[in-house]
Structure formats: structure tokens, C-alpha cells
Amino acid sequence: MTKEFLLIKVGLILGIAGAxxxxELVNLTVDDIEDVGSSLIVKIPNTKTKIPRIFVVTDVGRKCSSQPVGKNTMGKIPSVVASYLKLPDVACYTGHCLRRSxxxxxxxxxxxxxxxxxxxxWKSTTVAEGYVENSIENxxxxxxxxxxxxxTSAITKTVNVSESNIPSNINFENCTNVTFNLNVNK
Structure with a gap:
């Protein structure tokens, strides 16, 4: 997406990151967002359930300016994204899709x-579970x-290796989606 979609990107990121x-998005003010360098701390002081929330947006690369945005514009963000992605039934993508996503x-x-x-x-488990879609991934x-x-649970094994005890081979059987993290201490 190009620069013309900056508002859409910001609304999408904040909407999904904070459910x-x-x-809540329309009522956000500059004072509700704290820039702490590589991330933003976002406070939602007034919620429907009267329970203030805080969430963090990480990997923030650009600064944004204050721009008043109305509820209708903010609520159309998911349909704009769906249209851009050429998804069917664009009208079905409403502002509430951000919480569901x-x-x-x-x-x-x-x-x-x-x-x-x-x-x-959410206070109710039933309500929260109603927002979780049955995705193909799940x-x-x-x-x-x-x-x-x-x-999909991870099994972690830590092996401390020095030059004198480097194993000649390590066997893995029946493994899929294996991730190796190698930390070298000098």
C-alpha cells in the first residue's frame, strides 16, 4: 500500500493490536499514545465495559501526526482492505472485524x-469465544x-557446547517444522 493508505494502515494496526x-479508535487522542522508542504504548481509557485497557504496538518505524478521523471512516477500514485484496463480499468487512481478527x-x-x-x-468467556473464528490454520x-x-507445542533443549565436547552428529527423527536457535558466546 502506498502513502495514500497511511490512515488505513494505522487504523488496521491499532485496531487489531488492541482488539x-x-x-475506541475514533476517541483515541495523541495523549493516549506514548512513544517509547521502538514501540508505542496505547491506552484506551473509555471502553464499552468501563474497563480501561492498555496495549503495545511494537516495531514502530515512522512517526504519525494528529489527524481527526470520524467513526464512519474508521469503521470502513476493513472493507477498504478487503477491497484492496479483492476479497468477496466487501460490505461484510466492518469495523468490528478488527476485534474478531x-x-x-x-x-x-x-x-x-x-x-x-x-x-x-471481555468479561464473559462465551462472548470472547464467539469472536474467535474457526480459521483454516487452526x-x-x-x-x-x-x-x-x-x-504445535515447542520442545526446547539447551546444550552447552565447548570446543572439547562438540558432538559429531545429532539425529532428529520424525521431525517437522524444526527451528534451530544458535547462540554463540565469545
Whole structure:
């Protein structure tokens, strides 16, 4: 997206990162956002549930200026993105999609329902669960657990190696999606 879509990008990032309602985005002021260098701390003081929330947006690369935006403009951000991506039924993408996307992304990442409720400010587990979409990614994880017996949980093994005890080989059997992190201390 080019510079003309900057407002759309900002609304999308804030909306999903904070599971924000359209009103919460519209009511944000410059005073609600604290720039701490590589991230922003965003405070949502007035929520529908009367429970203030705070969330963080990481990897912030550019500074933004103050720009008043109305509820209708903010609420249309998901449909603008859907149109840009040439998705079907563009009118179905409303401002509320930001909260649903946030909850679904967290659930797909394995976050528990208590954390999802706390993040979005929901009191009810039933309401929070209603926001989590049954994504293809989540269904694929479940299918692998049922049919193959694999899980997405990480197994971490730390091995301290010096020049005198470097193993000649390490065998991995029946492994998929293996990630190696090599930390070298000099």
C-alpha cells in the first residue's frame, strides 16, 4: 500500500493490536499514545465495559501526526482492505472485524481464553469465544493433532557446547517444522 493508505494502515494496526472497537479508535487522542522508542504504548481509557485497557504496538518505524478521523471512516477500514485484496463480499468487512481478527490471531497462536478476554476487555468467556473464528490454520493444527498425533507445542533443549565436547552428529527423527536457535558466546 502506498502513502495514500497511511490512515488505513494505522487504523488496521491499532485496531487489531488492541482488539479495538470503532468508537475506541475514533476517541483515541495523541495523549493516549506514548512513544517509547521502538514501540508505542496505547491506552484506551473509555471502553464499552468501563474497563480501561492498555496495549503495545511494537516495531514502530515512522512517526504519525494528529489527524481527526470520524467513526464512519474508521469503521470502513476493513472493507477498504478487503477491497484492496479483492476479497468477496466487501460490505461484510466492518469495523468490528478488527476485534474478531485480533481474537482469532491470538487463539491461533495458542493464547488461552483468559488472556484473550483480558486483552479485549471481555468479561464473559462465551462472548470472547464467539469472536474467535474457526480459521483454516487452526483447523489444520487440530487435524494434525488428531490424525498425525503431532502438536504445535515447542520442545526446547539447551546444550552447552565447548570446543572439547562438540558432538559429531545429532539425529532428529520424525521431525517437522524444526527451528534451530544458535547462540554463540565469545
Amino acid at each position: 479495538c472497537r470503532t468508537d 485480533s481474537a482469532t490471531l491470538l487463539a491461533d497462536a495458542g493464547v488461552n481464553i483468559t488472556t484473550i478476554k483480558r486483552h479485549a476487555g 483447523k489444520t493444527k487440530i487435524a494434525n493433532q488428531v490424525l498425525v498425533g503431532t502438536t
